[in-house]
Amino acid sequence: MSGLPLFIVLCSGEHEKIQMAAMMASVGAVSDRKVHVFVSMNAILAFEKQPAGVGPTYQGGHMSKIMLQKGVPDAIELFRQGKMLGELTMKACSMVMDVNQWDLDHLVDDLFDGMEGLTSFLSSAEQGQLITL
Amino acid sequence: MSEPRRIDARGSYCPGPLMEMIAAIKIADVGEELEILSGDRGSAEDIPAWIAKVGHEHIKTQKIDDYWSIVVKKIK
Numbered sequence: 001m002s003g004l005p006l007f008i009v010l011c012s013g014e015h016e017k018i019q020m021a022a023m024m025a026s027v028g029a030v031s032d033r034k035v036h037v038f039v040s041m042n043a044i045l046a047f048e049k050q051p052a053g054v055g056p057t058y059q060g061g062h063m064s065k066i067m068l069q070k071g072v073p074d075a076i077e078l079f080r081q082g083k084m085l086g087e088l089t090m091k092a093c094s095m096v097m098d099v100n101q102w103d104l105d106h107l108v109d110d111l112f113d114g115m116e117g118l119t120s121f122l123s124s125a126e127q128g129q130l131i132t133l
Numbered sequence: 134m135s136e137p138r139r140i141d142a143r144g145s146y147c148p149g150p151l152m153e154m155i156a157a158i159k160i161a162d163v164g165e166e167l168e169i170l171s172g173d174r175g176s177a178e179d180i181p182a183w184i185a186k187v188g189h190e191h192i193k194t195q196k197i198d199d200y201w202s203i204v205v206k207k208i209k
Contacts, residue, residue, distance in 0.1 A: 023147070023148055026148060026152060027148050027151065027179075027183075030151070030152070030155045030183070031183060031186055031187060032186070032187055067146075070146060071144075071146070072146040072147075072149075073145065073146065073148065073149045073152070078148070078152070081152045081156075084156075085152070085155050085156060085159060
């Protein structure tokens with residue numbers, strides 16, 4: 001592995017920011033960097049498991065509409081590809097999970113590696129580059 | 134000399150073509166050449182940058198009509 005590990009705190013529920021986080025995480029992970037993503041606040045809503053046949057529900061503006069219309073790679077699929085092709089871990093914020101009374105089964109499959117507290121995540125992030133969206 | 138294996142990612146947007154190419158490189162043999170076709174302008178620059186960063190060999194990039202052909206050789 002080359003380069004500093006990349007730590008991404010994703011707390012916005014906006015599609016555009018979730019898409020940017022997914023692009024940075026997936027490209028970083030396939031470029032020989034360890035990537036760690038911490039999902040908190042409204043961002044967690046985009047990762048809620050949906051009934052069969054229903055895709056992710058994103059909140060978004062102008063770019064979100066265009067990206068959905070043009071079929072830009074889906075953010076959740078990009079995170080999955082990053083995990084499959086590189087070293088990417090995803091953690092759900094334990095506070096947000098607690099207040100929603102959710103467990104990991106409530107979130108999309110094959111993506112999250114567990115829950116973590118912010119203190120622990122920030123402590124690990126001292127070893128790398130931290131980006132917040 | 135055999136033709137490089139072709140991955141047609143035209144119609145996919147950034148970083149789709151890159152991710153498709155990386156998935157193919159993962160399962161390719163060392164020394165094998167792959168050709169990625171992309172209509173995405175950003176990918177035409179990003180893919181050679183990725184190839185250089187991770188240490189494969191960028192053979193060529195060619196603009197053909199409204200898409201790009203990028204050939205990479207797996208080195209390791």
